[in-house]
Amino acid sequence: MDLQQALHQRRARARATSVHSLAQAGDVVGLKRKLQESPALINERNPVMSQTPLHVAAASNRAEIVKLLLEWEGTEKAEMESKNMYGETALHLASKNGCSDVAKILLEGKANLEAKAGNGMTPLHLAVWYSVKHEDHSIVETLLHFRADASVTDNEGKTPIAHLPKSPSHQKLCALIQSHLDQQMKEKAMQVCESSQLKMDALEAELQQVIGLHDLKVQLRKWAKGMLLDERRKALGLKVAVRRSPHMAFLGNPGTGKTMVARILGKLLHMVGVLRTDKVVEVQRTDLVGEFVGHTGPRTRKKIHEAEGGILFVDEAYRLMPLQKSDDKDYGLEALEEIMSIMDNGSVVVIFAGYAEPMKRVITCNEGFSRRVTKYFYFDNFTTQELGEMALLKMNAVDIESLMFGFRLHDNCTADAIAQLLYVETTEKQRQVLNGGLVWPMLINARENLDHRLGLDCCDVNELVTITSEDLRAGLRLLSS
Numbered sequence: 001m002d003l004q005q006a007l008h009q010r011r012a013r014a015r016a017t018s019v020h021s022l023a024q025a026g027d028v029v030g031l032k033r034k035l036q037e038s039p040a041l042i043n044e045r046n047p048v049m050s051q052t053p054l055h056v057a058a059a060s061n062r063a064e065i066v067k068l069l070l071e072w073e074g075t076e077k078a079e080m081e082s083k084n085m086y087g088e089t090a091l092h093l094a095s096k097n098g099c100s101d102v103a104k105i106l107l108e109g110k111a112n113l114e115a116k117a118g119n120g121m122t123p124l125h126l127a128v129w130y131s132v133k134h135e136d137h138s139i140v141e142t143l144l145h146f147r148a149d150a151s152v153t154d155n156e157g158k159t160p161i162a163h164l165p166k167s168p169s170h171q172k173l174c175a176l177i178q179s180h181l182d183q184q185m186k187e188k189a190m191q192v193c194e195s196s197q198l199k200m201d202a203l204e205a206e207l208q209q210v211i212g213l214h215d216l217k218v219q220l221r222k223w224a225k226g227m228l229l230d231e232r233r234k235a236l237g238l239k240v241a242v243r244r245s246p247h248m249a250f251l252g253n254p255g256t257g258k259t260m261v262a263r264i265l266g267k268l269l270h271m272v273g274v275l276r277t278d279k280v281v282e283v284q285r286t287d288l289v290g291e292f293v294g295h296t297g298p299r300t301r302k303k304i305h306e307a308e309g310g311i312l313f314v315d316e317a318y319r320l321m322p323l324q325k326s327d328d329k330d331y332g333l334e335a336l337e338e339i340m341s342i343m344d345n346g347s348v349v350v351i352f353a354g355y356a357e358p359m360k361r362v363i364t365c366n367e368g369f370s371r372r373v374t375k376y377f378y379f380d381n382f383t384t385q386e387l388g389e390m391a392l393l394k395m396n397a398v399d400i401e402s403l404m405f406g407f408r409l410h411d412n413c414t415a416d417a418i419a420q421l422l423y424v425e426t427t428e429k430q431r432q433v434l435n436g437g438l439v440w441p442m443l444i445n446a447r448e449n450l451d452h453r454l455g456l457d458c459c460d461v462n463e464l465v466t467i468t469s470e471d472l473r474a475g476l477r478l479l480s481s
Contacts, residue, residue, distance in 0.1 A: 252379025
């Protein structure tokens with residue numbers, strides 16, 4: 001380092017020392033002059049503690065200096081949340097030194113009341129320390145007045161009240177904080193109560209998009225209610241056991257809504273905090289099982305990683321079980337065991353789906369499966385009436401990306417009328433095999449029939465976009481053929 005650089009650094013340290021000294025001494029005139037000469041000094045850090053003038057003024061209870069710094073109209077502004085070498089803000093220093101007047105100014109200026117220092121302590125933690133040492137509760141009262149959170153824990157897992165020595169001399173301070181904590185718990189419980197109702201309303205709105213499945217909806221409501229009540233219990237400070245990851249099996253024929261319900265569950269579990277995200281990763285055997293030794297594990301783990309924080313939906317899960325126990329060339333069992341190995345760590349919720357009868361083989365033949373999967377939902381085949389309601393729902397919910405966007409059903413295409421069409425134009429076997437899978441192809445085919453039926457000279461606005469029962473019938477016949 002040359003002489004010129006050394007002199008430059010010495011002058012910089014002198015400037016920093018000077019501005020900090022002025023702040024500590026409460027020299028308003030001197031500090032103003034200094035900042036006018038060099039505006040950047042407003043956030044200058046001193047060489048040892050890495051503190052700004054605002055830190056120093058707050059620790060020294062220099063209210064006029066703190067006001068000056070916060071209201072400074074120069075090109076540079078004081079950084080209120082700047083931290084010193086211990087991770088403390090100006091509010092931390094005001095709190096640990098019992099500077100109530102300064103704390104009020106900082107809080108009125110929107111200082112972060114819950115900022116954490118390097119040891120995880122908030123200003124309230126440090127205020128308790130000061131109050132214990134000096135038997136002065138005013139700084140604690142100030143922070144509580146501004147609604148400091150008395151339930152926050154530091155790096156040792158201690159709340160502010162936990163730092164109080166068990167002594168009769170501190171009963172008043174203990175009662176002050178406990179009273180605030182009790183009130184805070186009640187307010188949180190009220191907020192959670194309001195939030196719970198909003199979440200249940202959101203769940204109901206989602207369930208309205210699902211036709212039929214009455215028994216399943218009842219179970220989902222019970223389940224959601226239990227999780228939301230757990231939220232309320234925790235908000236009231238109650239210690240309750242953590243629920244096991246709600247792994248499930250969806251049993252039923254294709255087209256009965258299993259995938260749709262899985263997506264709703266993703267939203268629900270994310271909404272109540274069971275899952276970090278609402279994503280649902282859908283996989284089948286071909287996504288998991290490799291053709292050679294050593295391929296299946298990595299492929300399965302990749303899909304599990306994709307689903308982390310959300311739901312892994314394994315469709316036709318029974319295909320992972322070999323038909324014969326002696327079939328050692330089938331790697332499906334390896335994929336199943338890979339999935340089950342992560343089902344206890346809470347990172348993913350797994351839903352296994354498939355036909356009811358083949359799934360029973362998986363349930364009964366694998367002890368780990370039956371131990372980890374705790375919820376079984378049965379999806380019955382849709383009735384023609386439910387399929388008619390589904391058609392109306394789909395037409396009312398089309399978005400701009402949909403092939404049916406801009407089209408409507410004729411007024412006489414009621415749910416009952418569509419149900420009658422389905423009963424006449426499809427067989428029971430078709431309905432059992434396709435279920436909800438009948439509806440969308442029927443609507444797409446009906447739109448094509450509308451195009452075929454209309455002449456190019458048609459200019460009637462309503463006629464151009466209105467699908468009739470005749471179009472629906474033609475759509476079903478095309479589907480059957």
